[in-house]
Amino acid sequence: MTIAETIKNLAIGAKRAARQVASLSTTSKNRVLLKMAEALVANKAMIQAENEKDLAAGRAKGLSAAMLDRLALTDKTIDSMVTGLTEVAALPDPVGEISEMVQRPSGITVGRMRVPLGVIAMIYESRPNVTVDAAALCLKAGNGVVLRGGSEAIHSNLALAKVLQEVLSAEGINPAAVQVIPVTDREAITAMLQLEEQIDLVIPRGGEGLIRFVSENSRIPVLKHYKGVCHVFVDESGDFDMAVHIIMNGKTQRPGVCNALETLLVHQNAAPAFLPLICEKLAAAKVEIRGCERTRAIVPTVTPALPTDWGMEFLDLILAVKVVDNLDAAMDHIVQYGSLHTEAIVTNNYAHAQRFLREVDASAVMVNASTRFNDGGQFGLGAEIGISTTKLHAYGPMGLKELTTRKFIVYGSGQVRS
Amino acid sequence: MTIAETIKNLAIGAKRAARQVASLSTTSKNRVLLKMAEALVANKAMIQAENEKDLAAGRAKGLSAAMLDRLALTDKTIDSMVTGLTEVAALPDPVGEISEMVQRPSGITVGRMRVPLGVIAMIYESRPNVTVDAAALCLKAGNGVVLRGGSEAIHSNLALAKVLQEVLSAEGINPAAVQVIPVTDREAITAMLQLEEQIDLVIPRGGEGLIRFVSENSRIPVLKHYKGVCHVFVDESGDFDMAVHIIMNGKTQRPGVCNALETLLVHQNAAPAFLPLICEKLAAAKVEIRGCERTRAIVPTVTPALPTDWGMEFLDLILAVKVVDNLDAAMDHIVQYGSLHTEAIVTNNYAHAQRFLREVDASAVMVNASTRFNDGGQFGLGAEIGISTTKLHAYGPMGLKELTTRKFIVYGSGQVRS
Numbered sequence: 001m002t003i004a005e006t007i008k009n010l011a012i013g014a015k016r017a018a019r020q021v022a023s024l025s026t027t028s029k030n031r032v033l034l035k036m037a038e039a040l041v042a043n044k045a046m047i048q049a050e051n052e053k054d055l056a057a058g059r060a061k062g063l064s065a066a067m068l069d070r071l072a073l074t075d076k077t078i079d080s081m082v083t084g085l086t087e088v089a090a091l092p093d094p095v096g097e098i099s100e101m102v103q104r105p106s107g108i109t110v111g112r113m114r115v116p117l118g119v120i121a122m123i124y125e126s127r128p129n130v131t132v133d134a135a136a137l138c139l140k141a142g143n144g145v146v147l148r149g150g151s152e153a154i155h156s157n158l159a160l161a162k163v164l165q166e167v168l169s170a171e172g173i174n175p176a177a178v179q180v181i182p183v184t185d186r187e188a189i190t191a192m193l194q195l196e197e198q199i200d201l202v203i204p205r206g207g208e209g210l211i212r213f214v215s216e217n218s219r220i221p222v223l224k225h226y227k228g229v230c231h232v233f234v235d236e237s238g239d240f241d242m243a244v245h246i247i248m249n250g251k252t253q254r255p256g257v258c259n260a261l262e263t264l265l266v267h268q269n270a271a272p273a274f275l276p277l278i279c280e281k282l283a284a285a286k287v288e289i290r291g292c293e294r295t296r297a298i299v300p301t302v303t304p305a306l307p308t309d310w311g312m313e314f315l316d317l318i319l320a321v322k323v324v325d326n327l328d329a330a331m332d333h334i335v336q337y338g339s340l341h342t343e344a345i346v347t348n349n350y351a352h353a354q355r356f357l358r359e360v361d362a363s364a365v366m367v368n369a370s371t372r373f374n375d376g377g378q379f380g381l382g383a384e385i386g387i388s389t390t391k392l393h394a395y396g397p398m399g400l401k402e403l404t405t406r407k408f409i410v411y412g413s414g415q416v417r418s
Numbered sequence: 419m420t421i422a423e424t425i426k427n428l429a430i431g432a433k434r435a436a437r438q439v440a441s442l443s444t445t446s447k448n449r450v451l452l453k454m455a456e457a458l459v460a461n462k463a464m465i466q467a468e469n470e471k472d473l474a475a476g477r478a479k480g481l482s483a484a485m486l487d488r489l490a491l492t493d494k495t496i497d498s499m500v501t502g503l504t505e506v507a508a509l510p511d512p513v514g515e516i517s518e519m520v521q522r523p524s525g526i527t528v529g530r531m532r533v534p535l536g537v538i539a540m541i542y543e544s545r546p547n548v549t550v551d552a553a554a555l556c557l558k559a560g561n562g563v564v565l566r567g568g569s570e571a572i573h574s575n576l577a578l579a580k581v582l583q584e585v586l587s588a589e590g591i592n593p594a595a596v597q598v599i600p601v602t603d604r605e606a607i608t609a610m611l612q613l614e615e616q617i618d619l620v621i622p623r624g625g626e627g628l629i630r631f632v633s634e635n636s637r638i639p640v641l642k643h644y645k646g647v648c649h650v651f652v653d654e655s656g657d658f659d660m661a662v663h664i665i666m667n668g669k670t671q672r673p674g675v676c677n678a679l680e681t682l683l684v685h686q687n688a689a690p691a692f693l694p695l696i697c698e699k700l701a702a703a704k705v706e707i708r709g710c711e712r713t714r715a716i717v718p719t720v721t722p723a724l725p726t727d728w729g730m731e732f733l734d735l736i737l738a739v740k741v742v743d744n745l746d747a748a749m750d751h752i753v754q755y756g757s758l759h760t761e762a763i764v765t766n767n768y769a770h771a772q773r774f775l776r777e778v779d780a781s782a783v784m785v786n787a788s789t790r791f792n793d794g795g796q797f798g799l800g801a802e803i804g805i806s807t808t809k810l811h812a813y814g815p816m817g818l819k820e821l822t823t824r825k826f827i828v829y830g831s832g833q834v835r836s
Binding site: 019022046096118196201215221222240241248249253335357358362363364366369370373378390391406407408409411 | 829
């Protein structure tokens with residue numbers, strides 16, 4: 001069998017199994033998730049032995065310490081997957097919810113029923129815990145799932161899938177509902193992305209290169225974000241203490257994540273007093289500041305910003321800083337350099353707050369709060385499967401509801417169209 | 419300039435204009451729509467003169483009478499575009515609606531604000547009235563729109579666009595918000611489908627060939643349906659009179675549309691009494707019946723169905739008829755041959771009605787009603803821009819709301835992530 005045939009058969013199996021999963025009761029789905037949590041604990045030795053094969057290969061290949069760290073299934077990582085399964089079991093089940101029922105002049109009653117999407121494909125890199133987290137969310141939302149992790153985690157991913165599939169079988173559920181693609185060639189991804197008859201949604205998570213590859217090659221709808229270039233705009237009326245808190249939190253609390261702060265915009269009337277204050281705090285936290293000419297005129301020790309620093313996702317202790325004329329100039333900058341991810345204003349001006357909220361196009365727009373809040377857990381969605389800056393279907397963190405859709409249902413009593 | 423460059427410049431213009439349209443008040447948008455209605459009337463002679471060029475070219479090319487009929491901008495067609503604009507102006511504006519506001523444990527208040535998608539591209543065939551109908555819906559939802567009609571309607575479409583753009587200019591709105599692509603080569607479509615930076619959504623409407631071409635070549639999300647293969651299942655307990663009404667309406671009221679009935683499934687216990695009844699009515703209405711062997715055993719005059727008749731979108735007075743063992747067999751048939759468009763059951767069995775509603779995967783699932791009801795107007799959405807069987811974002815008729823998305827908004831008072 002060719003790789004394309006292997007992948008297609010696997011997806012056909014997932015589609016068949018998905019029909020069964022879609023009809024499971026909430027109680028059944030929750031029981032399966034809790035049994036999966038137990039099974040991870042019971043099979044910890046096997047999982048860690050398989051993970052050790054990946055780690056050994058990674059060491060031999062010279063992976064960085066950070067990469068090896070992300071690859072490792074330590075006791076703590078396994079505990080956190082167990083907690084994740086338990087939390088997903090505790091979330092409300094979105095499937096079957098009926099809303100917007102109305103009677104129409106024709107006499108039919110029409111509403112919308114929330115239903116699973118079908119089969120969801122996840123394409124991700126290194127962290128094998130995504131295998132369990134994603135499978136749990138997809139199953140709870142009534143979907144089948146096809147998982148394609150990185151080649152460096154293949155033994156770990158297959159071991160985790162085996163544990164999950166054994167639980168499905170023991171519960172009388174077709175184990176094909178959770179599939180890990182055993183082929184590590186990139187050709188397997190290309191083949192998968194053609195299967196629009198079998199797969200309803202693709203979610204890629206990883207570096208921008210992987211995501212662009214998926215986006216350019218997929219016939220299946222893709223939800224994704226390329227990067228997070230988040231801005232904070234300190235308005236003329238912004239509270240300086242509040243601004244300092246929000247900027248320091250955005251930049252330093254976890255600089256390597258997508259909702260971290262990358263560019264600071266400061267109103268020209270706030271700049272003379274505010275910039276020396278924030279630059280001192282940033283310097284104390286070892287943040288490199290790359291400023292525009294107007295910034296450097298106020299704080300001369302700042303490194304000059306290169307044109308490429310605007311719109312750059314540093315993912316590091318580096319911050320671009322620009323002085324802008326006013327709210328409109330700040331919003332123009334965000335239109336030009338933003339990534340539709342997260343944008344925040346610090347202001348005490350009511351009209352400016354409302355304009356920023358309405359006019360800025362991003363998956364989350366904030367007044368007087370840290371960009372770091374753009375997160376499914378923080379927003380109350382429960383666990384999230386990623387953040388989308390695709391505007392279709394889901395814009396922002398994707399929780400269980402975003403893994404479902406709504407169909408129309410009609411209750412009639414013999415009505416016909418006249 | 420190459421075709422690709424022309425199309426890109428045009429899309430860049432639409433994106434810039436879309437930012438202005440997104441910020442317009444409801445009052446402004448409605449005024450523009452009503453002025454457009456007036457302008458169509460005022461420019462009727464010019465529009466019809468341009469339309470006559472397309473009709474003459476069509477006649478010379480030997481287009482069928484039906485094609486020429488769809489191409490013609492008669493007084494009646496123009497009246498109906500005017501009515502359409504007035505109706506869209508009267509619809510509630512979805513933009514700005516805020517929902518699901520909650521306070522989170524962190525102290526931030528989070529909710530979702532409905533916002534325009536940005537720029538929407540419509541790709542369609544022959545009927546030039548789509549130019550006006552689609553532009554109206556996209557504008558009301560706060561979007562820019564790029565329109566690509568068929569080459570046979572190019573003079574009509576450019577004339578209509580000119581009228582709409584003049585109104586935009588007169589109202590101080592960037593006329594690039596409504597663009598008709600002046601290039602009729604298919605290369606223009608291919609070029610447009612690459613512009614994911616400028617265009618947020620593509621909606622193709624037309625034959626299956628066009629839609630597959632768009633779907634296979636687009637990097638931009640596509641909402642579409644390939645075809646409508648709609649089934650009615652007459653259950654053992656179904657009321658025969660009601661079933662006859664629903665089947666006759668589905669098959670004969672307007673056989674050429676996507677929500678017309680294509681296949682009838684009959685429970686084996688209902689078949690002996692029901693099939694002679696319905697076949698007589700269908701024959702009287704000149705419907706050709708193509709039946710399975712079990713159907714022919716009961717009504718021997720029926721034409722034998724070929725394997726290709728199952729799942730066929732006849733769009734004509736032809737109906738495929740199959741006797742099935744039970745509800746599960748009916749649902750299995752629909753899984754295999756359905757098109758996720760519209761499926762109906764005629765039953766008086768409560769449990770069967772509920773199972774059918776829940777388990778059948780289609781954009782609209784109906785109990786005891788005609789498949790012909792799957793329509794934006796009938797469902798209460800107002801005008802529709804098409805029906806989607808893509809499950810992401812919109813499943814079923816797409817009205818104004820489906821031309822928007824929701825972003826997260828956060829009201830804080832200095833909160834940071836701990």
